[in-house]
Amino acid sequence: MSRAFNFAAGPATLPEPVLRQAQEELMDWHGVGASIVELSHRGPEFMEVAAQAEADLRRLVSIPDDYAVLFLQGGATAQQALMALNFTSPGQRVDYVVTGHWGKTALKQVRPYCDVNVAADGEPGGFRDIPGRETWKLSPDAAYVHYTANETIHGVEFHDIPDVGEVPLFADFSSSIASEPLDVSRFGLIYGGAQKNLGPVGVAVVIVRRDLLERAGQPRAEILDYRAHLKGDSMLNTPPTWNWYLAGLVFKWMLAEGGVEEFARRNARKAGLLYDVIDHSGGFYRNDVAVAARSRMNIPFFLHDPSLDAAFLERAAQNGMISLKGHRVLGGMRASIYNAMPEAGVQALATFMRDFQQRNG
Amino acid sequence: MSRAFNFAAGPATLPEPVLRQAQEELMDWHGVGASIVELSHRGPEFMEVAAQAEADLRRLVSIPDDYAVLFLQGGATAQQALMALNFTSPGQRVDYVVTGHWGKTALKQVRPYCDVNVAADGEPGGFRDIPGRETWKLSPDAAYVHYTANETIHGVEFHDIPDVGEVPLFADFSSSIASEPLDVSRFGLIYGGAQKNLGPVGVAVVIVRRDLLERAGQPRAEILDYRAHLKGDSMLNTPPTWNWYLAGLVFKWMLAEGGVEEFARRNARKAGLLYDVIDHSGGFYRNDVAVAARSRMNIPFFLHDPSLDAAFLERAAQNGMISLKGHRVLGGMRASIYNAMPEAGVQALATFMRDFQQRNG
The missing domain is CATH 3.40.640.10 (Type I PLP-dependent aspartate aminotransferase-like (Major domain))
Incomplete structure (x- = not known):
């Protein structure tokens, strides 16, 4: 690819x-x-x-x-x-x-x-x-x-x-x-x-x-x-x-690209986008971290039905999004969105997550 | 280049x-x-x-x-x-x-x-x-x-x-x-x-x-x-x-390429070629190591006249041979000829050394 x-x-x-x-x-x-x-x-x-x-x-x-x-x-x-x-x-x-x-x-x-x-x-x-x-x-x-x-x-x-x-x-x-x-x-x-x-x-x-x-x-x-x-x-x-x-x-x-001030803005937008999808999914997606302590860099999340995990990862890969599997310690999914992850990548993931929920919700 | x-x-x-x-x-x-x-x-x-x-x-x-x-x-x-x-x-x-x-x-x-x-x-x-x-x-x-x-x-x-x-x-x-x-x-x-x-x-x-x-x-x-x-x-x-x-x-x-047996043969030929040039230079080049302990991998050598060192390095570089300067501990020159150094490189160096001696000997 x-x-x-x-x-x-x-x-x-x-x-x-x-x-x-x-x-x-x-x-x-x-x-x-x-x-x-x-x-x-x-x-x-x-x-x-x-x-x-x-x-x-x-x-x-x-x-x-x-x-x-x-x-x-x-x-x-x-x-x-x-x-x-x-x-x-x-x-x-x-x-x-x-x-x-x-x-x-x-x-x-x-x-x-x-x-x-x-x-x-x-x-x-x-x-x-x-x-x-x-x-x-x-x-x-x-x-x-x-x-x-x-x-x-x-x-x-x-x-x-x-x-x-x-x-x-x-x-x-x-x-x-x-x-x-x-x-x-x-x-x-x-x-x-x-x-x-x-x-x-x-x-x-x-x-x-x-x-x-x-x-x-x-x-x-x-x-x-x-x-x-x-x-x-x-x-x-x-x-x-x-x-x-x-x-x-x-x-x-x-x-x-504009230094850390610019990346702070981008990273806030990127994280905001994903937490927004999760928090507005009516429980289809879940992030368990207290809002004030949520990471801007790594967003672990779980599908309400873990039997959908494999399909989620497979469809994501088909759509050009890889490495979303969560760490073995926690399971579920994880999106890591460091400085080098473009906003377009996070937008694509957000769109995909909404679409996946619609098809499987 | x-x-x-x-x-x-x-x-x-x-x-x-x-x-x-x-x-x-x-x-x-x-x-x-x-x-x-x-x-x-x-x-x-x-x-x-x-x-x-x-x-x-x-x-x-x-x-x-x-x-x-x-x-x-x-x-x-x-x-x-x-x-x-x-x-x-x-x-x-x-x-x-x-x-x-x-x-x-x-x-x-x-x-x-x-x-x-x-x-x-x-x-x-x-x-x-x-x-x-x-x-x-x-x-x-x-x-x-x-x-x-x-x-x-x-x-x-x-x-x-x-x-x-x-x-x-x-x-x-x-x-x-x-x-x-x-x-x-x-x-x-x-x-x-x-x-x-x-x-x-x-x-x-x-x-x-x-x-x-x-x-x-x-x-x-x-x-x-x-x-x-x-x-x-x-x-x-x-x-x-x-x-x-x-x-x-x-x-x-x-x-x-043939594994370590093949590299042993190549490395012996490569080292032999350089020591040969040094030993037959009538003292123009010098390697001070006892013959039985000489390295096949790293060949330090000295020009009889250190004031020629800079010209040697410059002319070598002009001829497409770089990184011949000796380690600061010892000075002089050093040719490192590990597995990845092709025999053609060592042949080129040997030819260059003979030529440099002829012009400056």
Whole structure:
């Protein structure tokens, strides 16, 4: 088929102009006689690509100068282990606010190193809402407070930055970074895998307040040390050059499209369209998340009759819409609509959902 | 320019048919309406790509069934930390044989966790030879013995597998895996970044004897645990799908070209050609490595007059040969001639070197 509207949760759809440029450049990058994926990361070509990507990301996300930016391997999950190793002393208290599957998974990376306090837990409520800030049991001596800005499986998103006082706030922004303006200065550390809003899988971004890097941390190999990575310009060992390059192309595309302010508008319209179809379906479709905590990025929904699931997915695919099957943890359907998902794709899905209901309601 | 002969040490040249296929498939993989880099790693499309890549690698490198294969992020360097965490108890003795820059760098990843014994060290000799096996000071109680099969900077390569008795042998094969037949059963663990002989940067391969995974290891996050990665089919978190896919295409290409036996013949011819030019240059070119330890993969060489270096590189580039500048650690020149470097490229370089000598000798 031609290009479908791809609602995958990550790896996710990429901007078509970016893919087209990467395709054109794949055999010979800018006339140097080789692909960017074949060139030394230490050569002038890739060094420029890398520096430009950082500059563009800084502009896109408005990253203050007193924050360092790292481009690393290992995805968001590896960073969850590294933040314990780099910013806590052995056995130190850390506070985790858990509002979905990924916040819960993060605990596994930290428990071997820290005294983990789950300060708030949405699981008893089925991860359908964010526990009220007044219920959080924060520790005054915590090394940091961690939360997940957007939960891709449960479709739960923070729409405000929580106030946690003087303790540095760490946040997993894998699935919502650059989707709207963000006051980075409120955070100690922001991190995310690139494969949702920032580009391809295989590279993760860490944005960290420089003074935190002075913490001694725990015994660790050089390759697990953020200071060493910063000193080595994220090239302590060979970085994933193609993935970094492709992320850089996505940053340029987002800037050219109008930056995070423009994507905030588009994303609000896109999410609004789908929630509207769901909420006006008279129960044919259902989203269980409290309205105030609904995600703009990932919209899980269920058909009132699960026996229609297979037909829904099949007909959607016939209509050029793929990857709508929900995550195995939750079942049902899920539409992931990051920056690169065009409004036309969401409009097509909304139309299809109404039509499917009419035929099967 | 059109495609040059690219002698980069890694990231390195890729087989042109592989790049061409990746280019053709970049916008739409096998008619599914999306790029492979946009599809879920858990979907049937990528699961098949991943399984096929493992099957092809097993066939290519003749990996016995009692060895597990992992496809991971973090490059070879991350594996150097993970092998300490997974296969040693805290502070346990490990033996390292150091024959070049990368073997030395590996120590930094292990020292925080282990009692490192440098059993043999080529550095006093300028890393120009491999210390004789009879001089190695191995420890009977070591968790493993580690060496670097091929040193990309110093151009030093083991041409036999050292006998270390009952202690498991671990080896960094980043730059020579699949370049010739290998008896995997002699090893406890083989690992390497893919960016030299196996494909693109951003994915590393670990081949490990399954019984070793029963060792308790040291306290570690789940994402640093090989057992967890194996249980999760190397998809504990989102894997670098495009890199894995491209490596898979390279495996298929190598099998179609005749497998490791054929590449062993080609690589011997290629290296022979360059060493021949150097050794018959009457000192115009120089390689300092003891003949028995010379690398088939990376050939560092020096011009007798370093003031000619810039002209050599410039004229080489004009003749369609790039990335010949030596690593900053050693200076001079370096020709990296992995599997994907065609014999025509090495012939062109040999001709150019003779010609350059004639004009400047």
